Amino acid sequence: MQIETIVKRNVLIVYLIGELDEYSAEQARRKLDKRFEDANFECVIFDMSKLTFMDSTGIGLLIGRYKKLYKKNIRAYIQNPCLQVEKILRMSGLYEIMPRLSNSEVI
Amino acid sequence: MNFKNEMILKFKAKSVNESFARSAVAAFLLPLDPTLEELNDIKTAVSEAVTNCIVHAYEKGEEDIELACSIDGDTVHITVSDTGVGISDIEKARQPFFTTKPEDERSGMGFTLMETFMDNLEVLPNQPLGVIVKMSKKIGNKGG
Secondary structure (H helix, E strand, O other), X not given: OEEEEEEEOOEEEEEEEEXXXXXXXXXXXXXXXXXXXXXXXXXXXXXXOOEEEEOHHHHHHHHHHHHHHHHOOOEEEEEOOOHHHHHHHHHHOHHHOXXXXXXXXXX | OOOEEEEEEEEEOOOOHHHHHHHHHHHHHHHHOOOHHHHHHHHXXXXXXXXXXXXXXXXXXXXXXXXXXXXXXXXXXXXXEOOOOOOOOHHHHXXXXXXXXXXXXXXXXXXXXXXXXXOEEXXXXXXXXXXXXXXXXXXXXXXX
């Protein structure tokens, strides 16, 4: 999978692109943590519009990133998941810690 | 007429094969004309079962995972088996959020997702070693 980031008005938008599973998780974790080191942003939005598949390994990864960001007092949000990803996010309760932004809130 | 078909795949317990496994099952099921949601549910369940084998069954080396899939009418049966270390307490392992590897950022959601996305899930010890995960799902449940 690929990860692209842009900063817009103090918001770091992280585009997760491709499939997030056990195979891709380790590299994704490293890339994200490296990007989060230099915290020149106030909140993070994970944009999932180009994430075509995710399993529970992705849930573990997102919770891990949430915890790291939380320690820096940085909030995290999710936007634009596809149906497959949305179902897993909802079922796992992830939205309780990383709320989903509705379309009107999308930056 | 009752449509029947079967396939068996054997592959190394490497995470690179996860995508292959779930895509192969999805392709095999296409004759049943599943909805996108049904396909996604099954792909997710297969991915979870295969991930379990890779992460937990074989800590020393990459041995084989066997993935069998059969179609009986409108029902899909999937069996994922390994010959690894096994699960000491299957009932406990099936609890939501239970994981033996929280330090690796494991969510403990694997069996819960399999159970939710499929109609039936059985987790059994393999003989002499390992785990067998059996799951099934009826395609076209919602009456289309």
